Amino acid sequence: MTLVETKTPRDHGGGLDAAMARWGGDRSDWIDLSTGINPVPYPVTALPEHAWTALPDKAAQAALLDAARRFWRVPEQAAILAAPGASALIARIPALATAAGVDIPEPTYNEHAAAFLAQGWQRTQEEATARVLVHPNNPTGQIWTANDLTAPLTIVDESFCDIAPDQSLIAHSADPGRIVLKSFGKFWGLAGMRLGFAIGNPALIERLNDLSGPWAVSCPALHIGALALQDPQWADETRNRLQQDSERLDRLMLSKGADLAGGTPLFRLYKVSDAKVWQERLASKHIWSRIFPYSETFLRLGLPAPDRWDQLEAAL
16 A cells, blocks of 8 residues: 555635734725635525524424435435534544545545544555545546545545536435535535535444534524525526636636636636735735645635625736
8 A cells, every 4th residue: 555645734715814914904805715605695584583592403403404305316325414514524534434544636625634634544545445535626626426436435525516516426425435525605605604414325424423413503504504405596596606707707817817727616726827926915905815835826716795896806
């Protein structure tokens, strides 16, 4: 077994507070394009009073899971588990198998590697017991196929796949050793609500559930999540808007000398001459972007809200 470097930096988007401390301004002055979160979130209506005063009940949990099963067209044989964000699931998944070698193609979202390494696994590209595929990949946008589900334990992170539901690998989620992750915060733009899902082989999902404990998802998240997952019209309209806005961002960036290197309709990856220089120039205009420790040329941008395009165009 050929092992590769086991230390992975855990850098992330966000961190707007640190940018504000250096370049000034209030939060309202800034456009945070460092994440791939939909800038037009699902509209949250008033919550019932019991959402704040009662423990989550089984009926509310069942309503959320039923809505998720219908929205994602989950195979009947697959099981679903809701959690307080996909990150909570990512941290627990390595405990589902005896630590050995895990294949995580890079570059990609680094919390998967951090979770496996923290529980005694080692990175490998050969004879892997586990494999993690971020689909579409963050930050490159690479799409994987069923032929890539090769390890006995294969996790498919579809946190950004709701922009392209026809590409989902959910049809394989009931197979032995398979787990598909869904993030509610990205596409629906409600990252602060902390809601995510594991969909997969019932034996694996049952073990994840045992590791999660009771009342893992709050009543507000159960209520809002169920409503949103029963609103396919909003989802269709959002996909159309995200596609149009991502194309607009591409035209703007390419006109300023950047090259398109990948991405999805929720975020775009560009190749520039010096990513750090670009980030600092944008930050001086109160626009926060994402750069990466493994590349001097990759710059990732999310989409601005509809009323903030002028600020971005002026900064560029």
